[in-house]
Amino acid sequence: MKNYFQNIWQSITTLLIGLGITIKHMFKARKGNVTLQYPEEKWPRPERNIGFDPKNYNIIRSKLHVDIDDCIGCRKCERACPVGCIKIDALKVPKETDLGLTSSGTTKRLLISRFDIDMTECMFCNLCTYPCPEDCIFMTGGPNSEKQPLDYEYSQYDRSRLIFKFANVTKNDIRRITTAPPVQQEIL
Amino acid sequence: MTIDNIIQWFQSWFPVNVMVLFITSVLIAAVVIFAIMAVNALVAVYAERKISAFMQDRVGPMGQGPGLHAGKWGLLQTIADTIKLILKEDIIPKAADKKLFIIAPFIIFLGAFIALAAMPFGPYLIASDMNIGIFYILAVSSFGVIGIILAAWSSDNKWSLYGGMRSAAQIISYEIPAALSLVSVLLLTSTLSMQGIIQSQAGTVWGFLPNWNIFNNPFSFLAFFIYFIAGVAETNRTPFDIPEAESELVAGFHTEYSGMRWAFFFLSEYGNMLVVCGLTVVAFLGGWQSPIAGVMEGAWWGLFWFLTKLTATIFIMIWFRWTFPRLRVDQLMNVAWKILLPIALFNLFGVAIWTLLVG
Ligand code: SF4
Ligand code: SF4
Numbered sequence: 415m416k417n418y419f420q421n422i423w424q425s426i427t428t429l430l431i432g433l434g435i436t437i438k439h440m441f442k443a444r445k446g447n448v449t450l451q452y453p454e455e456k457w458p459r460p461e462r463n464i465g466f467d468p469k470n471y472n473i474i475r476s477k478l479h480v481d482i483d484d485c486i487g488c489r490k491c492e493r494a495c496p497v498g499c500i501k502i503d504a505l506k507v508p509k510e511t512d513l514g515l516t517s518s519g520t521t522k523r524l525l526i527s528r529f530d531i532d533m534t535e536c537m538f539c540n541l542c543t544y545p546c547p548e549d550c551i552f553m554t555g556g557p558n559s560e561k562q563p564l565d566y567e568y569s570q571y572d573r574s575r576l577i578f579k580f581a582n583v584t585k586n587d588i589r590r591i592t593t594a595p596p597v598q599q600e601i602l
Numbered sequence: 603m604t605i606d607n608i609i610q611w612f613q614s615w616f617p618v619n620v621m622v623l624f625i626t627s628v629l630i631a632a633v634v635i636f637a638i639m640a641v642n643a644l645v646a647v648y649a650e651r652k653i654s655a656f657m658q659d660r661v662g663p664m665g666q667g668p669g670l671h672a673g674k675w676g677l678l679q680t681i682a683d684t685i686k687l688i689l690k691e692d693i694i695p696k697a698a699d700k701k702l703f704i705i706a707p708f709i710i711f712l713g714a715f716i717a718l719a720a721m722p723f724g725p726y727l728i729a730s731d732m733n734i735g736i737f738y739i740l741a742v743s744s745f746g747v748i749g750i751i752l753a754a755w756s757s758d759n760k761w762s763l764y765g766g767m768r769s770a771a772q773i774i775s776y777e778i779p780a781a782l783s784l785v786s787v788l789l790l791t792s793t794l795s796m797q798g799i800i801q802s803q804a805g806t807v808w809g810f811l812p813n814w815n816i817f818n819n820p821f822s823f824l825a826f827f828i829y830f831i832a833g834v835a836e837t838n839r840t841p842f843d844i845p846e847a848e849s850e851l852v853a854g855f856h857t858e859y860s861g862m863r864w865a866f867f868f869l870s871e872y873g874n875m876l877v878v879c880g881l882t883v884v885a886f887l888g889g890w891q892s893p894i895a896g897v898m899e900g901a902w903w904g905l906f907w908f909l910t911k912l913t914a915t916i917f918i919m920i921w922f923r924w925t926f927p928r929l930r931v932d933q934l935m936n937v938a939w940k941i942l943l944p945i946a947l948f949n950l951f952g953v954a955i956w957t958l959l960v961g
Contacts, residue, residue: 422941429926436925440656449661 459564474556475538476566478531480580484516484550487524491542491551499535500542503528503581507591516548527588529580534573606730631729635718643872646916648680653917654924690861695758698858702756706749707859707866713746714873721880722796724890724905735796736788736885740781743836743877746870747773750838750845750855753867757858765854768931769845773836775935779942780832783825786946786953787815787885790822800889814888819960821952826886828946833878834919835938837871841926844934879915887911 450457487504504524507513513522543552555564570576583591608627609620616623648663652675655662663676694703720735722728732738747770754766788794791802807813816826835842846854856867883889888911890904898907929937 432925433921436657436921439659440653448659451661451664 456567471556473540473543473553474564475540476553476555476564477568478533478536478542478578479552479554479558479562480529480531481517481550481561482526482529482580482582483514484518484548485526485529485580486516486520486522486548487526488547490545490547494545495542496539497535497537499532501528501530501532502526505588511591513591516550518548520548525583525588525591526581527583531578531580533568533576533578607726631719632715635715635729638718638723639715639869639873639876642876643869644680644684646872646875646920647683647868648677649917650920650923651679652676653920657921657924684865687861687865692861692863693858695858697758699756699758702752703858704863706753706756707856707863707870708749709752710746710749711866711870711873713743713749714870714877716745717743717877718873718880720796721877722800722884722889723908725797725901727901727905728797731795731797733798734794736784736794736799736881739796739877739881740777740784743874744773744777746874749870753859754855757855759858761851761853761857762855765845765847765851765857769838769855772838772842772845772934772938775938776832776835776842776942779828779938779946780836782943782946782950783829783832784881784885786822786825786950789950789953789957790815790818796884796889799884800891803888803891812888812891812893814886814891816886819953819956821949821956822886824945825949825953826882828942828949829886830882830915830918832938832942833882834922835934837874837878837919839871839875839919840923841929842934843928844931847928849928875916875919876912879912879919882915883908883911887915 487502489502489504492498492500492502503526505527507523507525513525515521538553540553546552552558552561554562555566568576608630609623612623612627613620652662663679665676665679694700717739719729720732720738722731750769750773751766754762754764754769757763787799791799793799793802803812803814805813807817811817815822817823838845844854845851846856848854851857856864859867890908892898892903892907
């Protein structure tokens with residue numbers, strides 16, 4: 415009999431303790447919880463401190479970037495890519511058309527009408543970046559931090575949004591530049 | 603506003619056939635009760651998710667609602683869930699007993715639905731103030747167990763069947779202490795009418811406390827706890843959720859259900875909560891009586907007090923759910939038969955003596 419009441423008493427008190435704990439947590443929830451609302455809030459990226467400067471990194475396999483203004487359309491990157499996820503269309507322009515210079519002083523001879531990289535296919539081997547004569551295709555961050563900050567959070571709701579389109583010429587531009595003035599063409 | 607009132611009111615305006623009037627008034631009451639259940643489920647599900655999240659140091663639903671993805675509170679979460687449930691495929695297993703499988707959720711729903719007909723939401727807000735109100739509620743709220751067994755049996759699934767059996771055993775066991783502690787209230791109020799029970803709780807007791815049955819005497823104080831525990835068990839909620847014990851039985855009796863039919867199980871679970879909490883409030887916490895006698899009384903204040911007390915009791919149920927671990931089957935039966943039942947019997951005896959000696 416004594417055991418019976420002791421049992422009841424014990425269960426009541428322990429249950430009350432439990433209730434106390436949950437209610438305490440409930441009221442300090444807003445301050446104490448650790449959930450991070452990820453896309454809206456982000457953890458600060460921790461300091462990289464493994465002994466040497468991030469600029470001395472060989473490479474960070476983050477996200478490909480193309481400085482399209484520097485690209486001369488040599489298609490070396492396209493050929494280097496083992497999976498073939500870079501698609502380049504380079505158009506010939508009349509000799510007289512001036513497409514400008516790249517940042518290293520090379521004259522641009524071709525108009526890049528399409529420069530697509532399908533990041534869903536890319537396997538981040540970085541092989542495309544080595545042959546580039548203008549150093550204009552590279553992974554963001556790391557040694558390239560000054561050119562492009564590190565960016566590895568680029569997930570999308572739609573797969574087609576992961577095909578990065580770097581070409582920046584419009585259809586109008588293409589028509590205007592590639593059709594040379596008729597007079598000059600006769601001379602040629 | 604009872605159905606009788608509506609009929610009389612209509613009759614004074616449109617002198618048509620009484621049968622037609624009766625059906626329209628019942629339909630009006632039914633729609634209102636359904637709306638109450640739906641809103642209750644909508645709010646309670648949201649509250650439950652938020653409260654459980656806070657108790658577990660999470661943040662709960664945050665996505666839906668004003669501002670959408672960056673929404674602060676996820677206020678529209680339940681509505682989004684409802685839309686999702688409506689759009690979902692209604693799957694009926696091949697081996698299921700089709701007819702029973704289809705009607706089972708509605709039978710469970712009916713148990714909670716018709717019980718609310720006798721629930722007094724305010725001094726005048728009751729669909730039907732019958733003179734055996736509390737008896738009626740006790741009778742029809744056990745109706746749901748038939749639906750649970752039907753659902754379990756017709757699913758042709760071992761988990762479902764186990765859940766259904768457990769649920770039947772549990773509800774039948776806990777009905778006894780629940781009914782006994784309500785009987786001890788009836789000794790004090792000497793009426794079975796819901797409004798009568800509330801009216802008898804007017805005034806003060808012990809000088810300052812409201813004359814609610816819970817404060818009336820030590821025995822009815824104990825009876826409140828017994829009824830509430832048994833009530834939680836009757837709604838099949840944690841810590842008494844062995845019928846749907848998700849870690850043992852997948853989802854118990856509603857394992858095979860999907861879409862809107864599943865939503866009806868949910869609706870009736872929250873409807874049952876409403877019934878049990880409503881009965882607790884009416885029988886022990888003075889229904890729509892104001893906590894301070896003579897202050898803030900009237901039809902609308904009555905509604906306000908009733909809803910406040912209802913919310914508080916529902917909150918306690920949610921609090922229980924997110925605090926206590928589930929009982930084992932044998933422990934569950936132990937609690938019902940070896941602890942609650944003797945105490946409830948003792949209580950009944952005590953209340954009887956008390957009414958005899960004190961008043
Ligand atoms: S990183 Fe590799 S796979 Fe990706 S585009 Fe460059 S060469 Fe192709
Ligand atoms: S290798 Fe460099 S310059 Fe050549 S097409 Fe690719 S990005 Fe342009």
